[in-house]
Amino acid sequence: MRFKNLFIIGGSICMITLGVLIAPKMLKSDDLGKANKYYEKYDYKFAIDIYEKLLEKSPSLEVAQKLANCYRFVNNTIAAERAYATVLTFPGFDPINYIYYAGILKQNGKFDQAKRNYLMYAERVPEKSDYAVKLANSCDAARLWLQNPDVNVDIENENSFNSEHSDFSPIAYANGFLIISDRWFLKSPENDKNAKVYGWTGNSFLKIYQAEQAKDSAAGVMQLTLLPEQINDKYHNGPATLNADGSAIYFTRAGVADDVDLKKAKDVVFRKTIYLASKINGIWSEATPFPYNSPYEYSVQHPALSPDGNILYFASDMPGGFGGMDLYYSEKSSNGWSKPINCGNIINSDEDEVFPFVRKDGTLYFSSRGHITIGGLDIFSSKGDKNSWKEPENLKSPYNSTRDDFGIFFFQDNLSGYLSSNRPGGKGADDIYRFYQKPKEQFYAVEGKVNEKGTGNPLSGLKIFLINKKTGEEKTTISAEDGSFKFALEKETDYTVRGDMDKFFSRQEGDITTKGATESTVFNVKFEVEKVEEAYLVRLKNIYYDFNKYNIRKDAEPELNKVVAFLNNTPSVNIELRSHTDARGKAAYNLKLSELRAASAKDYLKNKGIGKERLSSKGFGESQLLNACADGVKCSDEEHQLNRRTEFKVVKVSPVLSYLPAPFKNFR
Structure with missing residues (x-):
């Protein structure tokens, strides 16, 4: 829970400040009050020791609940699973424990149990059932992603960086890297009884280390040094994040400002802040605070610079967000940094979005609990900038695991880099992992099939054209017995694909482009064509109009609704509404009346959500009678009614283009 650590100044000046504790002596008695004080000050490591003994001797819902919460906060999912299972055995427990328990089960890879507990919460708290069902369904996606990792991505533990403690968020620096770690670098509790301990974890405080290849050592052996006290207080x-030339550093800091009087600042919560420093003549300046820090009110943390250094992204729980930690951005100008703006609800959810990183191509990477995840924090990517983004994509497995995955960094090749995770099998709490995505051999092609409209029969022997839109070069092929055809495509090229215009509708064509394609792509084209001499015409039944009227009557709506369904199911089709009258009355009047009736039918479809660009209308008056009831011929009302009809005709069938990744062999 690196991003939610709050720091409390207690009543004691030196012994208990900001979660800084002298490692506690052996307790003489198991005291609930003492454990609760540790709990309230976020010193979970010490609270756990007492709660465990209390639960054994005097079990109660309060003790079980707080012990479970402690294990969840320190990310001990194995112990947390056991503890929350115990909570659920006590009468009167808060139903939110189903959510906590399910989340822990999911992180432990127990998706079926997690799903059951999410649904139990939905049953117990009906007003939040939609939320709980969404979480339950996410268990199925998580299992699918986990069981089908990307075989083109290799991930391995970077042993040279990692220790038995937390090591995470590496970035390139000078001839090596900067990493974050809470390892005991100078002193440890074992050799110094006065060593300062962070009560949340029981370890040292997080520091920024420089990691370089150790001199006169085997390859892969890293030498770590602390950045100077101007950076590490x-x-x-x-x-941290660096600008392009490494002359400016922005980093998260949590602690007491120099002007705070600890004697007076009793029970004040200090949250995280961002500081920045510059390197001048090889020496780091004193760090100065980001102008929008507010340590008494909210956290500002996890800075990430855009490649040009002019946009600073960061995480914050400042008021006005969507929930939990949100991502924000601030722009650099001659007047300094602008007021932060939320990155918007495409990126941010009602839970936590943290650890942003901007790759050199501008792609944003971040970790989230609020989007669909495999387990804890998952890493996502999104294209865009500032507060305009495309829907985030989960990087899935093996980038993401059932545990927390965060702190991603890419090398210049945009294919390899580092990420941080507390997944099983590491050396410590959080470890740094190196990943490498194998470059894919790119190819482009179009494969398709031609069927006759109406019958669905494959059309063989039809000439298909592939036209290079820039050069005008044409390639042709003939559809096979099953109606199939294919062409190879060049990269960064625009094409038109069309069928034989002599035998079939001339508008049977579609555009394809390989411009901007970053991976192998097969364009799957389906032609549903009709012969010119057999135009696809459908007569609508029971479309009646009142005498001398053109509005759509209620009894005509069911038939027109069938047209709506047809158009919704065939989005590649445009139609023409065609209305006719009987022969009674003057021909000019009947023509006008039929045009109004066709237009009414078109307006009805538009009001049902069909795009106007897909619709046209035409009236034919009495010019296309279906029987002998012309002027002067005596006919019954039923015979005249046969001629008062509305039809629709398919006037354009655009090919359906589907983009499928290279590994897929069964094209739609």
Whole structure:
């Protein structure tokens, strides 16, 4: 829970400040009050020791609940699973524990159990059932992603960086990297009884380390040094981001400002802040605070610079967000940094979005609990900038696991880099992992099939044209017995694909482009064509109009609704509404009346959500009678009614283009 750590100044000046504790001596008695004080000050490591003993001797819902919460906060999912299972055995527990328990089960890879507990919450809290069902359904996606990892991505533990403690969020720096770690670098509780301990974890405070290849050592052996005290103060520091030339650093810091009087600042919560420093003549300046920090009110953390250094992205729980931690951005100008703006609800959810990173191509990477995840925090990517983004994509497995995955960094090739995770099998709490995505051999092609409209029969022997829109070069092929055809395509090229215009509708064509394609792509084209001499015409039944009227009557709506369904099911089709009258009355009047009736039918379809560009209308008056009831011929009302009809005709069938990734062999 690196991004929610709050830091409390207690009543004692030196012994208990900001979660800084002298490692506690052996307790003489298991005291609930003492455990609760540790709990309230976020010193979960010490609270756990007492709660465990209390639960064994004097079990109660309060003790079980707080113990479970402690394990959840320190990310011990194995112990948390056991603890929340215990909570659910006590009468009167808060139903939110189903959600907590399910989340822990999901992180432990127990998706069926997690799903059952999410649904139990939905049953117990009906007003939040939609939320709970969404979480339950996410278990199915999580299992699918986990069981089908990307075989083109290799991930391995970066042993040279990692220790038995937390190590995460590496970035390139000078001839090596900067990493964040809470390892005991200078002193540890074992060799210094006065060593400062962070009560949340029981470890040292987070510091920013420089990691370089150790001199006169085997390849892969890294030498770590602390950044100077201008950057690393006595409390938490990191993660960090650098500008392009490494002359400016922005980093998270949590601690007490120099002007705070600890004697007076009793029970004040200090949250995380961003600081920045510059390197001048090889020496780091004193760090100065980001102008929009507010340590008494909310956290500002996890800075990430855009490639040009002019946009600073970061995470914050400042008022006005969508929930939890949101991502924000601030723009650099001659007057400094602009007021932060939320990145918007495409990126941000009602839970936490944290650890942003901007790749050199502008792609934003971040970690989230609020989007659909495999387990804890998952890494997502999105294209865009500032507060305009495309829907985030989960990187799936193996980038993401059932545990927390965050702190991603890419090398210049945009294919390899580092990420951080507390997934099983690591050396410590959080470890740094190196990933490498194998470059894919790119190819482009179009494959398609031609069927006759109406019958669905494959059309063989039809000439298909592929036209290079820039050069005008034409390639042709003949559809096979099953109606199939294919062409190879060049990269960065625009094409038109069309059928034989002599035998079939001339508008049977579609555009394809390989411009901007970053991976192998097969364009799957389906032609549903009709012969010119057999135009696709459908007569609508029971479309009646009152005498001398053109409005759509209620009894005509069911038939027109069938047209709506047809158009919704065939989005590649445009139609023409065609209305006719009987022969009674003057021909000019009947023509006008039929045009109005056709237009009414078109307006009805538009009001049902059909795009106007897909509709046209035409009136034929009495010019196309279906029987002998012309002027002067005596006919019954039923015979005249046969001629008062509305039809629709397909006037354009655009090919359906589907984009399928290279590994797929069964094209739609």
